[in-house]
Amino acid sequence: MEKNFELTAVDLYPEIMNIYGDRGNIIYFKYRCSLYGIDIKTFDVSIGKGAEKECGEADIFFMGGGQDAEQALIYEDFINDKKNILTEAVEKNKIMLAVCGSYQLLCDYYKSIDGKIIKGISLFKGYTESKTPRLIGNIAVKADGFILAGFENHGGRTYLEKGQNVLGRVLKGCGNNGEDKTEGARTGNFFGTYLHGSFLPKNFAFCDYLIDTALKNKYGISLDEVVKIKDIGGIDNDFEIRARKDIRDLRKFI
Numbered sequence: 284m285e286k287n288f289e290l291t292a293v294d295l296y297p298e299i300m301n302i303y304g305d306r307g308n309i310i311y312f313k314y315r316c317s318l319y320g321i322d323i324k325t326f327d328v329s330i331g332k333g334a335e336k337e338c339g340e341a342d343i344f345f346m347g348g349g350q351d352a353e354q355a356l357i358y359e360d361f362i363n364d365k366k367n368i369l370t371e372a373v374e375k376n377k378i379m380l381a382v383c384g385s386y387q388l389l390c391d392y393y394k395s396i397d398g399k400i401i402k403g404i405s406l407f408k409g410y411t412e413s414k415t416p417r418l419i420g421n422i423a424v425k426a427d428g429f430i431l432a433g434f435e436n437h438g439g440r441t442y443l444e445k446g447q448n449v450l451g452r453v454l455k456g457c458g459n460n461g462e463d464k465t466e467g468a469r470t471g472n473f474f475g476t477y478l479h480g481s482f483l484p485k486n487f488a489f490c491d492y493l494i495d496t497a498l499k500n501k502y503g504i505s506l507d508e509v510v511k512i513k514d515i516g517g518i519d520n521d522f523e524i525r526a527r528k529d530i531r532d533l534r535k536f537i
């Protein structure tokens with residue numbers, strides 16, 4: 284008998300933290316799951332209390348980028364109302380994809396370009412200080428069996444503590460700070476990255492990895508096993524592959 288699989292995704296502050304269309308990450312995650320016959324329930328959660336139920340059900344959290352003003356708008360709620368939820372989630376091996384301004388708020392603090400200290404929730408050990416010029420351009424990153432492609436635009440320079448896992452190493456572009464060739468951070472299954480794009484549509488293999496991780500967490504079953512159970516033939520990735528190849532200044536890296 285065919286078994287139904289359903290994952291729950293929560294988009295945090297989608298109407299505020301969505302610069303460069305980072306909402307495309309949850310949209311692509313939902314699309315990619317549909318290719319495998321996996322249902323997705325989504326919740327938008329923003330400023331204010333009362334999201335414990337939805338967040339408690341979440342298998343994966345998404346949070347996009349934002350300019351300094353947006354980060355200043357949400358950080359108190361992020362600390363006061365979401366920190367405990369996300370701390371519990373990371374301990375339960377749940378997944379989070381936090382991009383740029385959100386990634387910075389998962390660290391200890393972000394010092395904005397006008398010198399304001401915006402506290403974070405310290406799930407990644409490190410800090411960010413904004414400087415000029417902004418770090419802008421296409422970026423390629425080598426990360427644990429993936430070559431990740433994206434677009435970065437940030438003033439922030441992120442410096443991670445020794446021992447804090449990074450997402451990967453910069454092949455082309457700037458990454459965390461344009462100095463130490465690191466990009467992003469990882470704690471458990473929480474991922475921080477500077478890669479906009481949107482990130483997941485440009486990195487379908489990494490999206491499948493997140494789906495696989497979520498299925499293993501929730502059902503103890505891999506994506507490959509779901510493909511067999513549902514007798515799904517090969518997924519056509521031609522469009523995604525051509526789109527990646529079309530990023531001309533990353534072509535020799537991806």
Ligand code: GLN
Nearest residue numbers: 348349383384437438439
């Ligand atoms: N405001 C932050 C910075 O400039 C984050 C920007 C972003 O999310 N693209 O570094």
